Amino acid sequence: MNNKASRYLAGPYVVWIVGFIVIPLLTILYYGFTSDTNAFTLSNLMEIRRWENYRPLYRALLLSAGSTIVCFLIAFPLAMILRENKFSRGSFIVFIFILPMWMNSLLRILAWQTLLERKGVINGILTTLHLPEQHLINTTAAVMIGMVYDFLPFMILPLYNALMKIDDNTINAAYDLGASFWQTLTKIILPLSVPGIVSGVTMVFVPALTTFAISNMLGGGKIYLIGNVIEQEFMQDSDWHQGSGLSLVLMIFVIVSMLIVNHFDDHKDSERGGIM
Amino acid sequence: MDKLKKFASDCYLALIVLFMYAPIATLMVLSFNSGRSRAKWSGFTTDWYLEMWADETIMAALRNTVIIAFLSALIATVLGTIAAIGINNMKSWSRNTIMSITNIPMLNADIVTGISLMLCFIAFRISLGFHTILIAHITFNLPYVILSVMPKVRQSSKDTYEAALDLGATPTQAFFKVVLPELMPGVTSGFMLAFTMSLDDFIITHFTRGAGIDTISTLVYSQVRKGISPTMYALSTVIFITVFVILIMGNYAPEWLEKKKGKAK
């Protein structure tokens, strides 16, 4: 059907994306760059310079970077083991590690809340063992556990896909030529798995950076991230201009971080994101 | 040495399985706990399941979630598949433009996508409700459909379609009998992907929903603010098991059927 006429098939779709992607983005741009009186202003974006706005952004950056690293440190050895055992994509073992991705993420966070709470499952077990109760929930650590737990499968899958693509012969050749395990890992395996790392990092970092639900459910309103600030601007304070301004700033951070990450990936793998 | 290594790696796998599933298992156990306490076991009951079943808000949320996931996946698949064919035949400039717009919702933070849609709906005086959630879900599903279908469209040859026409098929016949079957694997995986993305979404739904309508995700979020009732655990259990069964069937049933067929022959 390689024909000029058939390109009109995309017509309804183009209408759709203009209506529901382009126009909404223009709307948020409009609000972000105007004041209450509809005059052009940069002050909504500059709001980020205020302490109460950049502090949550900084905290979110730290937490999301931290949980991305933890996810990587957990997922990489796992993917290596899966590879060494030659578990194929269809095998039940691999399925088990990816399955939680399909389960409602809020319910999974709820599960952690149940575990960590003051009178939660973990403290229940500690009490039964006559150990003192621990203060677990509403801490930065709790929020980070939630992030790692929620997004780990999104790191495992692309890493696994990337590692499985590496030819055994490449690795064996390295060993034959006298490379140590460490050298093989750093010189061969890691560089070859860069596309997987890149998609894994994007799929963990971006949602962790922008979340407000995890910090709310496991932080007890005490751990305030940029997502919470923006959510409050819209849902409670009804300050759309400031909220849009901060959203645009967040968008810039997302784009910049993705550009940085993508910079490492010169393969331009078509399976980016490879969810299934 | 090898045995030791094997043991260590098995332990590692087991540890991660534990990390991933222990919280879910906890919820499942608690759904059968007759007391409300999370810290102690006060006896077995299935009352929470009955209560969940009788709870109109939970049932409505469940219905909304499934209906929205199904409709949004269906519409996105139809729209996306047809669009993929069209886009493939475009000049590279317009193709690239459209593809980069397509990628926006996938790359952008959900919170920004959700807010931009909400602002747009309110600015154009579209009242928030079921339809706005549906529109939002279709929007963020479309890129997944297009990206699943696109490679198949590129692979498919134009010759078969032309041949079908030359042999007297109408374009519609040619599309459904020749083109679509070739694209089918991409279409199905696009649909599945869209369906599950929609089921799982919280952030975008949170911003585009109106008062009085909930999906499972938004219901959980509001329940958490009020104090969780064990009916939520019952609901989680039902959802986890359903997802598990569907995915097992989706992944293994075809293989299993093949094997059976093979044996029968």
Next chain:
Amino acid sequence: MKDILIKNRRRFAAGAAGLLVIVGISAVAAGCGTTEKDIEEIPTPVANTLYVYNAGEYIDPELIDQFEEETGINVVYDVFETLEEMYPVIEAGGVIYDCVCPSDYMIEKMIENNLLQEYDPEKIPNLQYIGEDYMKMASQFDPGNKYAVPYTWGTVGILYNTRMLDELGVPYPTKWSDLWNPALKNEILMQDSVRDAFMVALKKNGYSCNTENPGELDKAMQDLIDQKPIVQAYVIDQVRDKMIGEEAAVGVIYSGEILYVQDELDGSGIDVEYCIPEEGTNLWIDAWVIPKNARNKEYAEKWIDFLCRPDVAAQNFEYITYSTPNVGAMELLDEEYLENEAVFPDTSELLKTSEFYHYLGPAGDSLYNNRWKIVKSS
């Protein structure tokens, strides 16, 4: 030959596009048909139907059925979670309601923004049962009692678990400043809403909870920041369940929740008590109002009249446990309830120190909101 092909294809493209639009529209229509929510949004009024908008879990559901039976009016009952969520719905008129139940300061805002219409007292004979004191209090936000019929009222105070405090060796709280006691680290539940959190800190310092004085607000903000490390969590409705589960020793709570908590704990050996802090607190009233754009003012008045009937108000009180301003209903209630000072405090004493929230306008609101963000971010 080729030309025909192209034409055919063009027709195919147009057909497919048309088909798609039809599929899309019918799917959306089908989707809309599945939720009651969207049926309401059909702008033509459904005959014989009353549209009510109330906070969640804020009525005995049996009463809705009873009203329908008695009057033959069909009730569509929707709920909101927060007043901030309710306001834009009424303002934009996306869904049109006949009767809404907001709180004092929100009613003030709605009156100020011309969103309400006056009720006709003649049509609500049971209004006579609403205590005079309460009508007088309501006139603080509804001058002349033209728009709002009080439904529930109460205070904000401190709920505490006596056993846990004994164990910690902390005296029972009597003042807001007791919530700054470092011995209560991780034992305090604060309200996660701007006005309530600031009320606590403002009252602690002896300021008005409606102040717009930046210096006073800064002091309150600093106090909230200082308090944050010992707060276990900022929550809204969870205080109730967390106190029942003994997850915290003290919590800032609405007086209407106390009976529920005490009922749940009855027989468990856990004792929780409520105190209205000495420095004074926020006094609130939730009341029924009729939006300007209501389609069925008459039905709304029937609804309000029904809820003001003593037997109905008494039954409703026993279900939702929020104090009723209905004097007629009080006569029907157990003595035990009326003697409970937490539920029915002496209003004349209270009014000396306590205040209603007032609507402060956008400028006033942002004085609070900005400082609250600083508290939450720190």
